[in-house]
Each structure stands twice: as structure tokens, then as C-alpha cells.
Amino acid sequence: MEAELNLESTLSIPPQVMSRLVGEETVILDLASGIYFGLDGVGKRIWEVLADGNTLGQIAAVIAEEYEVDDARAKADVVEFANELLSRGLLETA
Amino acid sequence: MIQYKVMPARPQRDLETTPFHEYVLDDDTVWTEFYRAGDNYLLRFPGLADFDVSADGSEVTAHPAEGEDGADEATLEHLYVNQLVPLAMSRQGRPAFHASVVSVPGGVVAFLGQSGAGKSTLAASFALHGSTFLTDDALIIEESDGRHTALPSHASLRLWEDSVEALVSPEIQKAGPISYSTKARLLAGDALNYGSEALPLLAAYVLGSQDSDDVVIEPVNGLDRYMGWLNNSFLLDIEDNELLSQHFEWTHRISGAIPTFTLDYPRDYGKLPQVRNAVVNHVKNHGS
Numbered sequence: 419m420e421a422e423l424n425l426e427s428t429l430s431i432p433p434q435v436m437s438r439l440v441g442e443e444t445v446i447l448d449l450a451s452g453i454y455f456g457l458d459g460v461g462k463r464i465w466e467v468l469a470d471g472n473t474l475g476q477i478a479a480v481i482a483e484e485y486e487v488d489d490a491r492a493k494a495d496v497v498e499f500a501n502e503l504l505s506r507g508l509l510e511t512a
Numbered sequence: 513m514i515q516y517k518v519m520p521a522r523p524q525r526d527l528e529t530t531p532f533h534e535y536v537l538d539d540d541t542v543w544t545e546f547y548r549a550g551d552n553y554l555l556r557f558p559g560l561a562d563f564d565v566s567a568d569g570s571e572v573t574a575h576p577a578e579g580e581d582g583a584d585e586a587t588l589e590h591l592y593v594n595q596l597v598p599l600a601m602s603r604q605g606r607p608a609f610h611a612s613v614v615s616v617p618g619g620v621v622a623f624l625g626q627s628g629a630g631k632s633t634l635a636a637s638f639a640l641h642g643s644t645f646l647t648d649d650a651l652i653i654e655e656s657d658g659r660h661t662a663l664p665s666h667a668s669l670r671l672w673e674d675s676v677e678a679l680v681s682p683e684i685q686k687a688g689p690i691s692y693s694t695k696a697r698l699l700a701g702d703a704l705n706y707g708s709e710a711l712p713l714l715a716a717y718v719l720g721s722q723d724s725d726d727v728v729i730e731p732v733n734g735l736d737r738y739m740g741w742l743n744n745s746f747l748l749d750i751e752d753n754e755l756l757s758q759h760f761e762w763t764h765r766i767s768g769a770i771p772t773f774t775l776d777y778p779r780d781y782g783k784l785p786q787v788r789n790a791v792v793n794h795v796k797n798h799g800s
Contacts, residue, residue, distance in 0.1 A: 436757060438764040443734035447760045449753045454742070456735030 423497055423504070425475030428512040429468060435508050437465065448507055455508065460485060464499055468509070474500055514572055514600050516592060521576040524562060527554070533750050537627075544595070546748070553603075553748065555596065560692060561588055563596050569603025569748065572596050586697070587690045593666040598650040598746040603755065607762045608746040611651035611716070613662045614638035616792050618799070619712035620662050622651050623775070624744040625719035630779070633675045634719075636704070637784040640679060644707030645669060645700075650746070653713060653766060660769055660800075662713045667700035678781035680704075713770055714799030717791065718744070720776035727783075727790040728776045731798075740774075741767040771798055 423429075431437070434449040444462045446455040457465050460481060467477045474496050482492035503509040531545040547554040551567040561583040564573040574592060576583045583591060598608035611622040612635035623631045632648040639645040647665035654661040668687060671680070676696045684704050687697040700706030718732060718740040732740055742763050749755050773794070777787045 434753065436760050438760070440738045440764060440767060441734040443738075445735055445738045445764070447756070449756050452750060452756070454739070456738075458734065 423474060423500055425473060425478065425493060425497070427474050427500070428471065429474070429500055429504065429509040430471070430512045431469060432507070432510045437469075446508060450507060455506075460495070461499060464496060465503075468500070471512075513604070514570060514597060516572050516574070518574045518576070518588065521578045521582055522562075523579075524556065524558070524577045527556075531556075555599070557583070557591060557595075557692075561591060563591075565596070565600055565603065565748065567603075569600040572600055583692075586687060587692065590666075590668075590670075590690050590697070594649045597665070598652060599748040601652050602746045602759070603748040605755075605758050605762075607653045607655070607766055609651045609653070609741065610649060610744040610746070612648045613646040613651055613713075615644045615646070615707050615711060616714065616795050616799075618795075619714040620646060620707075621714055621791060621795050621799070622662065622716040622770075623719055624651075624716055624740060626744065629719040629721060631719065632669050632671055633679070633784075634787070636669050636671055636675065636679050636698070638788060639669070639700075639705045640703065641785070641788065642705075643788075644705040646707045646711070654710065655762075655765065658769070660713045660766060661710045663710045664706075664708050667706040667708070669698045669700075669704065670695040671698060672696075675781070679784075712800065715771045715773065715795045716741070717773050717775035720774055722776060723779045724776035725778060727778070727787050728774075729790065729794050730774045732772045732774055737772045738763060738767045740772060769800075771800060773798070 437444050437446040444457040444465055464477055467480050478492040478496040481496060482489050527547055529547055531547050533546040534542055535544040537543050542558055545556040553565040555563045559577055559581045561577055562575040574588055576588055601608045610626060611624045612631035613620050613622050614635055623634050625631050635645040635648045646662055648669045650665050652663040654663055672695055685699040685701050687699050698704055747759050
């Protein structure tokens with residue numbers, strides 16, 4: 419079931435999830451499942467900003483500025499992406 | 513680093529637990545079963561041998577299987593060197609990979625790949641023409657002060673018969689075959705040069721599985737680079753989170769530090785000199 423995330427939501431990376439930058443991509447390992455993931459581009463940037471403890475709204479503002487997209491688009495994309503990561507156990511609600 | 517003992521042959525008795533991991537070959541044959549034995553491990557090569565491995569990977573005890581198909585001395589030694597050593601090393605936190613390693617000016621290069629990718633053929637080709645081989649299947653990397661060194665393994669290569677016919681002259685000494693494989697086992701000697709010294713690892717080439725008209729070497733970056741190393745790594749316990757964390761970290765360090773490329777080449781024995789030259793020239797310009 420998708421969590422009710424909003425722009426005030428803060429998510430954190432669970433202790434069993436490891437990530438490292440490899441070149442221009444971030445490699446993520448979920449120790450609970452043993453599955454590896456890769457993030458590049460916008461996904462990688464969202465992960466970085468999220469790891470700093472920002473709200474989804476703050477993350478969207480960063481994405482909108484850095485990628486020159488409108489605020490509404492950035493917000494929708496960030497919330498959707500966060501839900502995806504949450505559903506895979508790579509994030510947890512703070 | 514590893515205390516190794518060989519015990520008398522015994523039957524491979526049924527075990528009460530199920531394996532927590534298996535290596536399965538392309539033909540669905542189970543090659544290795546990984547069992548927990550308290551805090552320790554038991555690795556079973558069905559029909560061949562069982563190996564007890566201590567919890568920290570520092571002790572390995574071989575129990576050849578009773579019966580005519582059980583591992584003979586040569587097979588047991590081969591299983592120990594090419595399978596148990598890298599797995600036990602991984603348990604000790606030492607990075608270990610499926611790779612052959614050959615010398616080039618200034619150090620060595622590794623050819624990463626699973627069985628059948630061409631690691632041994634390339635190693636033999638180099639070792640027969642002025643280079644040395646350090647291993648044909650198990651690369652152990654020593655890390656120290658940011659430097660990465662490849663350690664030598666057993667002084668033998670295994671080749672399929674067609675490779676033997678194409679590459680090997682009769683003067684090269686053959687050892688008794690391994691019981692589970694029709695590959696010929698070639699011993700290092702005057703004609704097949706072995707390197708017994710640890711040397712700096714300058715570059716790694718992930719072997720492509722496809723035949724190619726030309727020698728093609730391409731850089732690999734990002735996730736593909738990381739996975740190139742990960743998919744060719746040894747890891748004894750895939751459920752131990754602490755070890756998985758270490759494995760994640762050392763794969764990250766090594767994949768980041770060692771220039772890594774894909775290598776595709778014509779699967780034609782006559783083109784191997786071209787492949788060797790391409791690799792030597794490439795690492796001269798792109799290696800560490």
C-alpha cells in the first residue's frame with residue numbers, strides 16, 4: 419500500500435540499506451533482500467538530497483532549480499520517486 | 513592465512529538442513545551446496561567432496577567423497593585452490609574474483625568472467641608468449657595504502673581440448689585430469705610461464721560473451737562497472753549482513769580504483785596475438 423507522502427514528509431535511509439557513488443551513478447544495496455539498485459541522473463540527485471534529511475518539498479525545490487523544471491512537475495516527480503523507493507524498502511518514514 | 517587439512521574419504525551423508533545457497537551450472541547441475549554447521553560452514557560438491565570451513569574462513573578441512581567418483585588428490589587440490597581458497601578469503605574479508613591474471617609491463621591485468629568466457633585461453637596465450645600467468649580463475653586482491661596487488665594462485669591452467677590443440681606444444685607438461693571436467697590441466701614450466709610474485713593490478717577487462725570481428729575495448733563506468741566486478745566475485749556467505757557490507761565496500765573500492773573495461777574479441781585462436789597486442793598497448797595508455 420502506498421504511504422500517504424506529502425511535501426512535508428521526511429524520509430530516511432534504513433540502516434540495512436547501503437549506498438556508494440560509483441562514477442556518475444549511485445549503487446544501492448538492500449541488505450535485507452540482497453538486491454542491488456542503481457540510480458543515475460535525477461534519481462541520484464534526489465537520493466543525495468534526501469540523505470541530508472530534507473523534506474520532499476525541499477528536495478523538489480532543489481530539483482526544480484538544478485534541472486530547470488517547473489515546481490509542480492518537480493513536486494510530483496519527487497513524491498512519485500519517493501513512493502517507489504519506499505515501496506522497495508529503500509526508504510522509511512522518519 | 514588458511515590452515516588446510518585433508519581427511520580420509522567418507523560417504524557424503526544426508527544432511528538435516530537445507531543449503532542456504534547453491535552454485536548451479538548452466539545445465540542445471542548443482543555444483544556447490546553451501547550449508548551452515550553451527551557457526552561454521554560445510555561446502556558440498558556433490559559426488560566429489562565436502563569441505564568444512566571455519567566461521568572466520570581461516571581453516572578448511574577436506575573430506576573426499578567415498579566411491580569411484582569421489583575426488584582424487586588432483587581434483588581435491590584443484591577444488592581447494594580454485595574454489596575454497598577464494599571463498600575462505602572472502603570470509604576473511606579479502607576481495608576475491610573469478611579472473612585470470614597475466615603480467616604486462618609494469619604489473620598485471622585481470623580478465624574477469626565466468627566459466628567459458630575465455631579467461632584461461634587468454635592466460636595461456638599470454639603465458640606461452642613472453643608473459644606470465646598468476647592465476648587462471650581465482651584473483652585475490654591485496655589492498656594496502658590505496659594500492660591494489662594481485663596475488664599468485666596455483667601454477668596450473670585448465671584448457672578445453674580445442675584450446676590445447678591450438679595453443680599448446682607437446683613439451684608442456686600435463687597433469688592428471690580433474691575428475692569432474694574434461695579440461696586438460698597444464699602445469700607451469702619452461703614453456704608455460706608462471707608468475708609467483710604478487711604484482712600491481714593495472715587494469716581489469718570484463719570478457720564479453722559474444723564473438724566479435726575485431727578486438728574492441730571500451731571503458732565501463734558507473735553501475736555497469738560495479739556490477740562487472742560484483743558479478744564475478746566470490747562470497748562465501750550471502751546472508752551475513754556484516755560480510756555483505758564489507759563485500760559492498762570492497763567492491764566499491766576496487767571497482768573505483770582499478771581502470772575497468774569490456775573486452776570483446778574474435779574467438780579465433782589465430783587472432784590471439786592481435787588480442788594480446790591490443791591489451792598490452794591499451795593498458796600502457798589506460799592502466800593505473
